[in-house]
Amino acid sequence: MSLKPWREIARPHKDVLEGTFKQSEFAADISQVAAGAAPPEYQDAEKFFSRTFITEGMRLLLLSVAQRLAGQGGDPVIQLQTAFGGGKTHTMLAVYHLASRQTSTNKLEGIPPILDQAGIHDLPQARVAVIDGIKLSPSQPQQHGNITANTLWGELAWQLLCEEGYAMVAASDASGVSPGKEVIRQLLERAAPCVILMDEMVAFIRQLEVSKEFRAGTFDSNISFIQALTEALKAVPNAILLASLPESDLEVGGNMGQRALNSLEKYFARIESVWKPVATTEAFEIVRRRLFEHAGERAQVEGISRQFHNFYRANSSKFPLETQSNEYFERLCQSYPIHPEIFDRLYEDWSTLDKFQRTRGVLQYMAIVIHRLWEDNNQDALIMPGSLPLDDSITRNKSIHYLPQGWEPVMEKEVDGVRSEPASLDREDTRFGSVQAARRAMRTIFLGSAPAVSTQAVRGIQAEHILLGCVQPGQTIGTFEDILKRLRDRLHYLYSDQDRFWLDTRPNLRREMESRKQNINDREELEPLLKARVNKVFGSKHRFSGIHVFTPSADVPDEYGTGSRLVVLPPNAAYSRGDNKAAYAAALEILQQRGEQPRQKQNRLIFLAADYDTVGNLKIQGRMALAWKRIVTDIDSGKLNLDLFQAKLARNHAEEADKSLLQLVRETWKWLLCPTQEIIKGKPEITWEVVSVSPAAMNLAAEIEQKLREEEWLITEWSPVHLRSLLNQWYFKDGITEVGTQKVWQDCCHYLYLPRLANDNVFKDAISRGVDNEDFFGFASGKENNKYVGFAFGKPVFVTLDGKELLVEHAAAMAYREETKPKAIKPTPIINHDNNEIEPGDIDPPAPPSVSLPKTFYGAVTLDPLRAASQFSDIMEEIVQQFTARTGVKVSISVEINADFSDGFDESFQRVIKENCNTLKFKPGEFEN
Template sequence: MVELQPWLDVVKPHRDIAEGTFSEEMFAADLGTVAAGAGLKEYRDPVTFASKTYLTANLRTALVEIGRRLAGEPTVPAVQRLQTEFGGGKTHTLLSAYHLFGSPEMVEHTGLARDLKKHLKGGVVPKARVVVLDGGGLGPTAETMRDGTVVHTLLGHLAWRLGGAEAYEAVREQDEKLLATSTLQLQRLLKQYAPCLILLDEATEYLTKVMEMRAVEGSLAATTLTMLKELSTAVSNTPSACLVATLTSSRNEDYAAVTGTDMHERVSKAIGRVEHVVTPVEGDDVFPILHTRLFEHVGAEADRAAAADAFSAYYDQWGDSVPGHFREAEYHSRIKAAYPFHPELLDLLSNRWGSLSGFQRTRGVLRILAHTVKALKKAGHRGPLILAGDVPLDDAGVRAEVIKISGESFKAALNADIIRGDSKAAQVDRRAGGEAEAGRVAVRLATTAFLNSFGSDRFPGATNHQMITGVGRPGLSNGVIKDARDALKNTAWYMRYEGGRYRFTTEPNLNKVIVEKESAVPDDVLAALLDEMLQKMAPNQAPWKVVRNVRQSVELPDEPRLVLGLLDSTYRIGSNETAETLAHAKTVLTERGTAGRTNKNTAVLVAVDAFLWDKARNEARTLAAMRDLRDDTHRLRRFNGEQREDLLTRIASFEGRLPHKVVMAYRQLISLAGGTDGNGGTVVDQDDLGPAPAGKTIVAQVTEFLRARDRLLDGLAPGALLSARFALLPEGQEAVEIRRLLDAFHRFPRLPRLSSPEVLRTCLVNGAAQKLFALASGTSWDAPDAVIRFGESVDPGEVEFQDGTWLVRAATAQALLDARNPQPEPEPEDEPEGGDPRPGPVPGPGLPPPPGGGSPEPEPPSGPHRLSVHVQGVPADKVRDVVKTAVLPFATEGAEVVVDFVIAVEADVAFEPHTLDLVVKEGLRQIGVEHQVNDPDQ
C-alpha cells in the first residue's frame, strides 16, 4: 500500500499560485474586454488560453456542435443557449469559441484544437467571422466606432461587427430611427458574411439598460426583443451561421429587481423557439478545471488512490456518524478525482455558495481556492487533503472573498471566534492540548461551521457529519473531534447550534451574553452562591462538628470532640500564599482568641487549593450569570425556544457540577503534627486530600483520608494504651485515670484521633477482659475497697470517663487481688538428688535470660528477597483491604514496593464527563503518577 503523504508533497501548484503573485483578474474573464484586445494575456492570447483550458465532456460537445454548424452541417442546431448557474463556465465557453473559430490557425497545435479536430468533418476547425455582443459592455446611448461610424442599437452593433461600415449601411435607417428589422433583411446580412459566429452575452443586462428609452414602436427594449427573435430565425435559416447566447439561470441578479427577472423570461422566449440548450460545466466537471487552473500537476495516480483508500477506511470507523455514501465506491472515486481537495469542500463552494447572488461559481471558487493553496503552501500544511476546515480564514485574500458573501457584519464573528490567536476556538485548542492543539481541531471546526453558514439552503449551517468531514482525517480520533466540537459549542460567541446544525450569525449567542453578564455579577451574589454550595457539601456529619468560613481562631470551638474547620477562602494553598495560610492555620489550631487551645488534637482545618478555587469561583460566576439571564425576560426574547431550552439545560448542568467543584477545591488538610521543630515549636502537617469522587462531601473526604492513614480511629487495640509510642502510662507508674486517657487523645497531636469516646470505652472493656490491664474504681486504684475488674466481662455502660476509675497494669492488679485472697503455701518437697527437676522460667518479655548466658541469636529469615503478588478481580470496596493486607506489611519492613493497577470499569449507563476528566484524570495528574485511560468506545 502506498504511504499516505501530505498533499503538498504530491501536487505542484503553478508558480504564481504558490508564490501568491497571481492577479485576481485571471479568475474574472470578460468576453467584451478580450474582444476589445484588452485584459490579461491568459485570456487575450489564443495559444495561452487554449493551453490552460480543460476540455470537459460538455464543453467539447458545445464546441463540436458550433464547429459543425459553422462547417455547414444543416442538421446541427443554429442557436445554442448556454444554460449555467451564475459563474458556471459560460464565459470560458464563449472565450473558447471566440479563439478557436476566430483564430484556428493560431491554436491548431494546442491540445484543445487537436482534440476537437477528431470530432469535426475533415479534421478541420472552421474559421468564421466572430461577432461579440456583450450586454454588459454595451451602453444605452450611441457609440462611435473606431472608423467613425455611430451606432445606436444592438442591431447596429451586430451589422458593424459583421462587416464594418459597409454592413452597417444595410441597417443604418433602422438603427438611427430605433426601428425593428426583418428576418429576411437579417438573413441577407448573415449570408453575406457567413460563416459567422455571433456570441451574445448577457442580453438581459443590455435590455434592462434600454428599457426606459423610447422608440417609434414603444421602448427600445421591446424593439430589441423583436430583433433578437428575428435574429434567431434568420440564423436558423442561414447555413454556416451560429448564434451562441447566454442567459444566466439565476433569477436573483440585481439588474432591476422584478423588472430584470421579467426581462430574463422575455429574452428566453424570444430566442427559445429555436434554441438548443447546452450546459458546459456541471457536476464534477469542476474538478479537472480547478486542477488545470491551479496546478502544474496533481501527482501520481497511486498517491491519489492512497488518499482515497485512507479516507474511505477512516469513514468506516465513524460508522453511522457519517452518511453511508461516504463509504461507497463512488465516493472513493470522487475523493480521487477531486484530489488534493476534499469533495465536500468543492461541493460546499460550488453548490451551496454557487447558489448565492453575486457569487460566480467557477470564478469565485477559483479565487478562494487559489488563495487557500497559496496560504497553505506558505504555512507548510501537512494534511493529506485540503478539507473545509483547512480553508485559512486568517489569510487576507481568502477572507476578502468570504466577506463578499457573508458581508462586513461577520468580521466580528471571525475575529472573536476563529482567526485571531486569542479567538475562542484557539483557546479551546490550547486548553485541550495534545492532538487537538497540534491539529487546530476547534479552529478548523469553527471554520467548517462558518463556511456552511451561507447559501440558499433552507436550513443554513453544518450538520454533525459535515463538522466531522470538515476536519476528520486518518489518524485523528473520534473522541478528539467530538470533545473539541462540544467545547466549541459552549465557548464560541457567535456560533449557534440550532436544529442539529452549527452556524454563525452576527448576533451574539448565549455564550457571549453569559460572559457579558458574568462581569456584572455582584460579589455578594457570588459569595452567597458559593456559601450555598459549601453548606451543601460540608454538612455536620459524624464524627465531625463542621464550622465554615473560619477567619479567626476564636471562631473554631475548643471542645473535647472532633471539629472540622473550613478556612475562609481568602486563605489559600498555592503559589505564594501557602506560607501565610499555614502560619494562620497554626495560630487557629494552637490558640483560641487570647488563650491557648486545650483540645489541640480534636481540630483540623481544610483550606482551598488556589488554582481549583479560582476554577470553582469562575464556575459559580457563570452559574450566577445564567440564572440572571434566565430571569431577564426582556433579554431572553432574543433567543428562540431551542436556545432558551439550552440555557435551562446549562443551568442544570452547572448546578450539578458546582458542588463537586467546591469539594475539589477544599482539598488541603492542615493539622498539628505529632513532633516539634528543632526549637521545640509546634509543627503543622499539610496534606492534599486528592481528587474527590462525584457526590462525596468535604467531610467524607477528610474522614476517609485520616482513617486510611490511621490518624482517625474507629477501633483501638487495648495493648496500644500500654505502648511506649502512646506513652500514656509512663514506666514506674502503675495506674492512670481513664478520664485522663480520654483527655490525652483530645489534647496531644502525637496521638491518633478517636472518632468518639466509644472507641476508648470499647478498648478498655476488651483490655480488661483479656487481662491486658485491669479497671479499678474507688477512692483510689489501690484502696482496700476498690473494685477491680480483671479478666472478666465488663458492660461498656459501666465505664464512665470521670474521676475514680483507673486503668491498672495487669501485674499490679493481679498482686492486689492476690493480696486480698492469699493462697496457702504448698508443702516443701524433697529435692531429688542431682538438683531441682522442675523446669526454670522461659526467657520472654520482662524476664531476664537464664544464668550462664543469654538466648541464642535468632537466625535471619529464610524467605525470598524479591517477589510479586498477583491479585485479581478485586471489587472497589475491597481495594483498601488489599493494600493493608498485601502492601503495607512489606513497606513497613523497609521494602521497596511498587504497585501497578489495571482498573476495569463497566457500567450500564455512560459516565458523566467530569467524573473521568475532573476526578480521575485530574486526580492522577495531581498525585504525579503515570497513567493511561483507554476508552474502547472511541
C-alpha cells in the same frame, strides 16, 4: 508514507506563485477574445483548453455544438442560465475556440474524445458572431468602416457576413424595426455553418425603456427580433445560438431587467436545450487546473489522501458521516492539495452571497490564499479551512469584501491577527500554540458561518465540521475540542448552541456578562455562592459529625460528638506545596481556638483546603456564574430586552456556567490537612501531614473517608494490641495500674499525639475485644473500698464510658484475679462407726438444695417527652441489648402513651394522630372523653 507538506508535492502556476496574477484575468471576457485582445490563457485556444476542465455539462454542450455544425442534429438554441459566476462565459469561450477552428482540434485537450463520440472526423470551421450585451449600447451604434450598425440585427449581420450580411438587414437596422424571420433565415443560410454567442442580453434590453425609441430600436422590436431569430435557427441545420441569462436578482437589475428576462426566457425556452451547470466535484478540477501547474504525482496524492481518510475513519465519532465512505477518499484525491471542506463551504455557503461569483469568485479567492501560504512557507499537508491566512490584510479584505459591513473589527479581534484573542490563547498555552489550535478553529468557524448567519434556519457550523477543517493526522483531536470551549467562553462575537458555532457582527451576551462580572462583590456574593456549591458537592450522606464550610472558629463545635469533624477552609486559605502558610495559619486558628476560648477537642478536626493554583480560575468561574444568573433574572423581570434566541442562549450559558463551577469546586478542594503533634527539641510542636484526594471520585465525602483510613489519620477499627500499647506508653507507668475508660477516650479526642478514633464505638469495641481475651488488660465497672466492681478479665463486657469504668493493667489484672479467687477449704475428716477416718471422696456428697431461677423480667419507666428520643436510646443500649446479647432470650417491647388536655383535642388533630397511629401499627390508638 510521511505526511509531506502540500508545497513539496504540488506547484502553483507562475502567476499564482509570484502573485503577479490580475484579478480581472479570472473574469473571462468573450468580446476581448473576439477582438484578439484577451490574456493568453483565454485568447490562445490550446492554452485555454489545457487549463480548462471539461465538465459533464460542458462536454454535452460541445457535443451538441459539434453535431449541429456538422449537420448531424444537435440543438439550434442553447440557453445557459446559472448563478452568478457559474461558468456561462467560460463555456461560451470553449464553444468559440471549438467553432472558429483557429487551432487544430487534436491540439485542444479534451476535444478529440468528444468528436470521436459524435463520429465527426473533420469539424467544419464556422463563422462566429459575438453579441455582448454589456459592450453594446442602445444609443451608441457600432462603427465598422463606412457601415454603422445601430441594432442587434445589424451587428449580427455584419459579424456573420460583413457588408453582404449588413446589406440584407440595412433597411431594418436604419428604422429600428426587426427584420422578418425569412430575412434572418436567409442570412443564417448564407453564413452557415455559424455560431451566434449572445452574452448578457438582459443587460442590453433592460435599457430600452417602454414608450421610448432608441437607435437600437424599441423594447418590443428587440424582443421580436429574438423571437424571429430563434424560429429561423430551427430552419438552418448547421446554425446554432448560445444565449446566457442571469439567475440572480443582482444580475437582473430592477423592474425592466426582470421584464427583459421574462420575455427572453419565454422565447428561448420554446426551443432551448437543457444545460447542466458545474457540479461541486467538477469545480475541484476547474480550480485545480487554473491555479496549479502540477497537482502532484498520483501515488503521492493518494498516499496523503489515504492518511487523512484513515484518520477520519479511526475517529469516526469526531468527524462527519460522509468522511467514512470511500467516495470521500476520492474527493480528497480530486481536490488535492485543497481540502474538500474548503470547496464545500465556498460552493455551498459563500456562493449564496449576491456578490460572490460561483467559479470566478473561488478562483480569485483561492489564488490569493495560495500565494500567501506559499510566501509564508506553510507546512500543512492540505490547504484546509484552518490554513486560511486571515491575518494577511489582502486575504482578509478579500474575505470580508462579500460580507455586510461590520466584519473588520470581528476579524481583527476574534478571528486572526497578532492582537487577536485566538492568537493570545495560542501564546498562553503551548498545547494550543504548537498547532495554532485557536487560530485554526476560528478560521474554520469564519469560513463556515460568516456568509449565512442571517439566512440559515439552523445557525452555525457543527463541531465535527470544525474539526474536519482544523485537525491533521497525527494531531490530538482533544486539543481542538478543548480550544472550542475556551473560545466560547472568551470571545464576544462567537455564538454557540449545543454543538454549533457561528460568528456574527453583533456582540453576544458575553460582553454584558463580562461587564457584570467586574461588579461582583467577593465577600457578599461570591463567597456565599462558593459555600453553597461546596455544600452541594458533599451532600448529606457522610459519617462526619459535621462538615463545616468556610466556618469561623467560634462556630465550629468543640464536642466529642459521634465522629470527627471536617473543616473546609475558605478560598483565601488555599494550599500549595510551595506556599502553604495561609492554609496552615487558617487551620491552626480553628484548631487551637473556638472563638476567644481555647479549643479542647483538637483531635476531632480534619481540614480540607483549596488548591492554590486553581482558586483563581474558580473565582473567575464563580463570578461568571453569578453574572449569567443576574442576566437571566433581568430577562425574566423584563429589565433586559432580548430576542427569544438570545434569551435561550443566556439561560443555557447560566446552566453551563453553574455546572462548570460545580465541577471546578470539586477539582479545587483537594488537599486534606491532618494536624499531628511531635516533640521537637524537647517541646511539643504541631506539624501537618498533607495528601490530595482524587477529583474524579464519584462521592467526595466517601473519598475523603477512604483516604483518612488509608493514611490511618482516622481509625475506624482498632486492635486491642494498639490500645494496650497506648495504655502502657501513656498511662500504666510510675506504678499506676488503672485508668478510667472515659479519660482515655476523652484524651484521644483532646491530644494530637494520640490516635484519632472515628467515634467512641471504635474505642468501646477495642476494650470489649481486649477484655474478652486474657492477653491485654482487665476491666472494672467501678471501684469501691479498693475493690473492683464488675471486674472482668478474659470474659465479655458491656462498655458504657460512664466515668466509673476502669481499665486495669495486664499484670495487675492477673494478680487481682488471683487475690479474689475463692480459697479451697480442707474438708473435715469423717469418722465412721468403727472410729476410722474416711476421706470425703470416698462417700457421695449431699445433693445441693434446689434453687428456682427467675425466668421473666418486666420493667417500666416514665420518659420525659422532650428528651424521650435520647432516653429511649439509652434504654436500648443499657437494658435491651443485655437481653438480646444472650442466646434464647425473647424480648418484647411495648410503648404506652398517655396524653391529657383539659380543653379537649379537636377533630383535625385527632385525625392526624389516628392516621399516624395506623401507620405505626398502634393497638389501640384511640381518644376518650
